[in-house]
Amino acid sequence: xxxxxxxxxxxxxxxxYLEDDSEPxxxxxxxxxxGIVDSFSMVSLKRFLENKYAIAxxxxxxxxxAFDSVNKIVSLxxxxxAKKG
Amino acid sequence: xxxxGSYDERVKNFSWTIAEKELGYKPGDVINIGxxxxxxxxxxxxxxxxxxxxxxxxxVEKTYTYNDIRLATNTIGAFLRGLGLKDGERVCLFMDKIPxxxxxxxGILKIGAIAQPLFSAFGDESLFVRLSxxxxxxxxxxxxxxxxxxKILEKLPHIRxxxxxxxxxxxxxxxxxxxxxLEKSAPVEHLDIHPxxxxxxxxxxxxxxxxxxxxxxxxxxxxxxxQYLTAKWALDLREDDIYWCTADPGWVTGTSYGIIxxxxxxxxxxxxxxxxxxxxxxxxxxxRRVTMWYSAPTAIRSLMxxxxxxxxxxxxxxxxxxxxxxxxxxxxxxxWSEKVFGKPFYDTYWQTETGSIVIxxxxxxxxxxxxxxxxxxxxxxxxxxxxxNEPYPTHSKIGLVALKFDWPSRMRTYWNNEEAFQKKFxxxxxxxxxxxxxxxxxYFWFAGRDDDIINTAGHLVSPFEIESALLEHPAVxxxxxxxxxxxxxxxxxxxxxxxxxxxxxxKDLDLEIMNFIRKKLSPLAMPQEIEFVPSLPKTRSGKIMRxxxxxxxxxxxxxxxxxxxxx
Numbered sequence: 001x002x003x004x005x006x007x008x009x010x011x012x013x014x015x016x017y018l019e020d021d022s023e024p025x026x027x028x029x030x031x032x033x034x035g036i037v038d039s040f041s042m043v044s045l046k047r048f049l050e051n052k053y054a055i056a057x058x059x060x061x062x063x064x065x066a067f068d069s070v071n072k073i074v075s076l077x078x079x080x081x082a083k084k085g
Numbered sequence: 086x087x088x089x090g091s092y093d094e095r096v097k098n099f100s101w102t103i104a105e106k107e108l109g110y111k112p113g114d115v116i117n118i119g120x121x122x123x124x125x126x127x128x129x130x131x132x133x134x135x136x137x138x139x140x141x142x143x144x145v146e147k148t149y150t151y152n153d154i155r156l157a158t159n160t161i162g163a164f165l166r167g168l169g170l171k172d173g174e175r176v177c178l179f180m181d182k183i184p185x186x187x188x189x190x191x192g193i194l195k196i197g198a199i200a201q202p203l204f205s206a207f208g209d210e211s212l213f214v215r216l217s218x219x220x221x222x223x224x225x226x227x228x229x230x231x232x233x234x235x236k237i238l239e240k241l242p243h244i245r246x247x248x249x250x251x252x253x254x255x256x257x258x259x260x261x262x263x264x265x266x267l268e269k270s271a272p273v274e275h276l277d278i279h280p281x282x283x284x285x286x287x288x289x290x291x292x293x294x295x296x297x298x299x300x301x302x303x304x305x306x307x308x309x310x311x312q313y314l315t316a317k318w319a320l321d322l323r324e325d326d327i328y329w330c331t332a333d334p335g336w337v338t339g340t341s342y343g344i345i346x347x348x349x350x351x352x353x354x355x356x357x358x359x360x361x362x363x364x365x366x367x368x369x370x371x372x373r374r375v376t377m378w379y380s381a382p383t384a385i386r387s388l389m390x391x392x393x394x395x396x397x398x399x400x401x402x403x404x405x406x407x408x409x410x411x412x413x414x415x416x417x418x419x420x421w422s423e424k425v426f427g428k429p430f431y432d433t434y435w436q437t438e439t440g441s442i443v444i445x446x447x448x449x450x451x452x453x454x455x456x457x458x459x460x461x462x463x464x465x466x467x468x469x470x471x472x473x474n475e476p477y478p479t480h481s482k483i484g485l486v487a488l489k490f491d492w493p494s495r496m497r498t499y500w501n502n503e504e505a506f507q508k509k510f511x512x513x514x515x516x517x518x519x520x521x522x523x524x525x526x527x528y529f530w531f532a533g534r535d536d537d538i539i540n541t542a543g544h545l546v547s548p549f550e551i552e553s554a555l556l557e558h559p560a561v562x563x564x565x566x567x568x569x570x571x572x573x574x575x576x577x578x579x580x581x582x583x584x585x586x587x588x589x590x591x592k593d594l595d596l597e598i599m600n601f602i603r604k605k606l607s608p609l610a611m612p613q614e615i616e617f618v619p620s621l622p623k624t625r626s627g628k629i630m631r632x633x634x635x636x637x638x639x640x641x642x643x644x645x646x647x648x649x650x651x652x
Contacts, residue, residue: 019229019230019232020228020229020230020232022228023229031360032360032362033360033362033365034359035142035181035359038608041608043611044596044599044600044603047595048596051593068362
């Protein structure tokens with residue numbers, strides 16, 4: 001599940017937010033501090049995660065730090081998927 | 086003692102010649118911003134002083150002295166001239182906050198061309214309308230952004246050159262593209278600087294219009310006079326400051342106060358090219374020992390949200406003066422900054438069209454938290470009765486913020502749109518488009534926009550532009566775009582959408598439309614909420630009544646609905 005989730009988030013970020021597809025994107029590439037996803041675009045990324053995994057991420061937890069890499073996003077998503085049971 | 090000293094005394098004895106004398110300028114002289122920001126500082130014997138500390142998101146650092154930026158701007162200017170670019174031509178800068186953006190801006194000005202900075206997050210449609218309107222001759226960009234230019238290039242016959250500053254040689258260059266590397270180019274010691282005069286065009290910044298497409302605000306080299314003096318008096322900027330302006334030069338703050346004013350004064354600037362995080366920002370202030378910090382309410386509110394504890398992890402004692410711009414700074418933010426930084430943020434008010442600060446809170450004057458402050462010395466401002474188009478005889482009435490249009494950095498026209506420019510005036514007053522009231526002591530208090538323009542995180546966004554783009558989505562039949570309140574960004578975009586037959590509202594469609602606008606226009610223009618509705622409120626003549634939707638979002642009275650269709 002974790003690997004599948006990681007790949008799904010990585011692929012989505014690459015498809016939707018990466019302007020230069022020759023830039024390497026890894027699970028640890030800084031997304032917010034690296035300027036790939038800005039604070040406004042974070043709203044659409046959060047919406048994607050909520051739609052795809054049928055979860056609700058509270059605004060207080062959707063911080064630039066929590067969205068700063070694919071790995072961090074996956075941790076956040078897993079927390080809410082687990083809560084859902 | 087602050088630079089401005091006593092505000093009241095400055096008002097009494099004011100003349101713009103104060104700045105002219107300090108800059109050694111006399112009417113009729115050549116005045117070139119590029120020269121003032123680089124060569125002049127070197128001629129004063131300060132060539133070895135650090136002009137710019139830059140750090141990218143990967144931690145790469147670059148430092149430039151004033152002599153370095155003199156040479157770099159000469160080198161860029163010579164390269165552009167070598168391509169055949171001439172004075173008066175528009176050269177767009179479409180880049181992240183990398184050194185080439187700052188140096189390219191001044192290099193363009195040195196050859197007398199007009200710098201047209203555009204926010205690098207703009208989508209291809211936003212880019213197209215601005216490049217097309219300006220009939221831009223060249224675009225300076227990075228490989229990560231150039232795909233957006235390529236996408237629209239066929240429709241832009243005026244573009245002769247696309248200059249890529251970080252071409253790595255891996256992918257081949259395409260039509261009209263040329264590689265330029267500042268680091269690999271031989272520094273040009275001498276460049277014949279174009280003899281621009283006071284009224285020669287310098288910068289073209291685009292701003293949103295309510296009912297039309299974006300308008301190009303034309304500024305001239307004489308704007309330096311206002312930008313220099315307001316930075317000294319309103320921002321209290323001093324030659325020995327370590328200065329950090331957080332604005333992106335894709336917007337006017339990032340050029341007026343992120344390039345022109347600080348370099349003309351000769352300060353050391355710091356630029357952090359990384360996305361926002363409270364920790365990274367505080368670390369930057371600590372690392373660079375920033376003394377003067379010019380930021381925006383949205384950033385300040387985001388820092389407030391990150392909490393007080395994180396502030397204590399850093400030594401921010403270098404901070405001497407703080408100021409803010411972009412949207413009204415709420416009193417809570419002023420009080421909070423006093424608590425955590427030991428000093429308030431001084432709010433300043435101005436617009437792309439004004440080119441420099443026109444109303445503000447100054448170190449030499451009592452700060453009233455939540456107030457816009459008072460007009461800068463030499464500037465006459467008032468609150469106009471919107472019906473009579475004359476100043477209210479008494480204070481405390483909400484009306485239009487209006488200014489006598491006579492300071493050096495005022496816009497000269499809207500590019501190719503003199504008609505829209507003329508519409509900005511009533512009874513001899515320049516109408517800002519903002520509403521406010523005056524208190525009994527002459528302080529302005531912001532009350533909102535006087536039109537449908539959305540101010541999100543300090544950036545103006547046009548509902549018209551978003552509605553036009555929405556119509557290009559295959560599922561959208563009609564739309565109305567308004568602002569909705571937001572605790573961090575002041576306002577964000579909300580779209581009401583009716584769908585074409587065969588399409589049904591869904592979460593996936595909602596996300597698809599959001600991303601469609603984000604990529605086409607910009608992340609700022611992306612609706613953060615989409616409400617699918619069966620129909621939109623319209624007048625009997627078929628005009629969509631945004632006013633009703635806006636009032637609903639803000640919990641305001643809907644007002645007169647007598648012209649509403651089916652009412």
